[in-house]
Amino acid sequence: MLFDPRPKExxxxxxxxxxxxEKLKKSISNQPMTLLLGIRRIGKTSVLKVALNELGAPYVYLDLRSLEDYSRASLYRLLSEAISGILPKWKRLGEFLKKVRGVSVYGFRAEFDWKERSLTLSEILGTLNRFAGETEKGFLIVAFDEAQIFRNFSGGKGRIDFGRILAYAYDNLTNLRLVLTGSEAGLLFDALRLEDPSSPLYGRYINIIRLERFDREKSIGFLRKGFEELEMNVSEDMLHEICKRVDGIVGWLTYFGCSVYESKKVEREVLDEVTERALRLVENELEKVFGKSRYYRLVLKAVSIGMDSWTGIKRAVEAWLGKPLHNAQISRIIGNLIDLGLLEKTGDRYLIPDPLISEYCRRL
Structure with missing residues (x-):
């Protein structure tokens, strides 16, 4: 069902x-590492899960958003859950895991002892690689959803160096296919340091696939088909009104479609109510971002009201603060918001790619 709010499989x-x-399936089959990028709610997880299921190879799917914290213990618990989930189908994997010090296998349950210092992430990936070599497909996929979260593990004694581990897997574990998704592409590139000559991953070919928003025609088609599935008659005017509010972002199209269906009413008042609920979701997400810098709020507000050039942003922020800011400071703030996926640059102008985020910031 198109309007099911959960990721599709x-x-x-x-x-x-x-x-x-098809691009993702081809890349996974032929390349050691693939990045799947796109803004929030664009459908990355759904595309990834469909591709994983259709390939027919064993895969370990890790949603890094579900980490309790950014510790070794939390990561190993996530690995335990993910690998235990595939043991019923890939029973032979359990035999490989039993041979590894620090791993306990009970039936279809695998436990990783994070306190065992010899049980490194490289050792776990190596075990998956050995198992993959005996499968019909000859490879196993390890998928990291929202992989920019790797950045939160960086630095400090005892922290996991994901760039080094991924480079090791890329070079040596030839039966593994690594897939990383990211809604904050700048932060993901920063975490992997792909353009840093000192980075272990520097110079390696990594295929990048980007998901774009639907255009108006596809957005209307999506809504029309979704409502047809639910046997609900919605006028073309209402379909266009929904598209006007969410601009081709499939997650919001789904949210609006599902909400209208649940209300059993097709009225502008219902769309207004749904919009307000969606804006509360946006508020909850943005307040966490705004807690990192008071300037983020001001820059996004400036762009949302049309002060969308670099000069316009600087003038607006300085006027609201009542003091001048250095050019480098403004550029850094804008760059950070681009890395977070909250701003995009088109020519010499900036825009907020999510129209509901733009509407929320306009109201600040």
Whole structure:
């Protein structure tokens, strides 16, 4: 069902992502590492899960958003859950894991002792690599969803150096395929240090696939098909009104479609109510970002009201603060917001890619 708010796992539940799915499947089959990028709510997880299921190879899916904290213990618990989840289908993997010090296997349950210092992430990946060599497909996929979270592990004694581990896997574990998704592409590149000559991953070919928003025609088609599935008659005017509010972002299209269906009413007042609920979700997300810097709020507000050039942003922020700011400071703030996926640059102008985020910031 198109309006199911959960990530999709079957192609028939997706709308018009055939090209992206095929590109991802081809990349996974042929490349050591693939990045799947796109702004929030664009459908990365759905495209990833459909591709993983269609490839038919064993895979370990790790949603890094579910980490309790950024410790070795939390990561190993996540690995335990993910690998235990595939043991019923890939029973032979349990035999490989039993041979590793620090790993306990009970039936279809694998436990990783994070206190065992010899049980490194490289050792776990190496075990998966050895198992993959005996499978029909000859490879196993390790997928890290929202991989920019790697950045939170960086630095400090005892921290996990993911760049080094991924480079090791890239070079030596030839039966593994690594997939990393990211809604904050700048932060992901920063975490992996792909453009840093001193980075272990520097110079390696990594295929990048980007998911774009639907255009107006596809957005209307998505909504029309979704409502048809639910046997609900919605006028073309209402379909266009929904698209006007969310501008081709499939997660918001789904949210609006599901909400309208639940209300059993197709009225502008209902859309207004749904918009307000969506803005409360945006508020909850943005307040966490604004807690990192008071300037983020001001820059986004400036862009949302049309002060969208570099000079316009600087003038607006300085006027609200009542004091001048250094050019480098403004550039750094804008760069950070781009890394977070909250701003995009087109020509000499900046825009907020999510229209509901833009609307929320306009109201600040």
């Amino acid at each position: 079957r192609r028939e539940d997706l709308f018009d992502r055939e090209e992206e799915i």
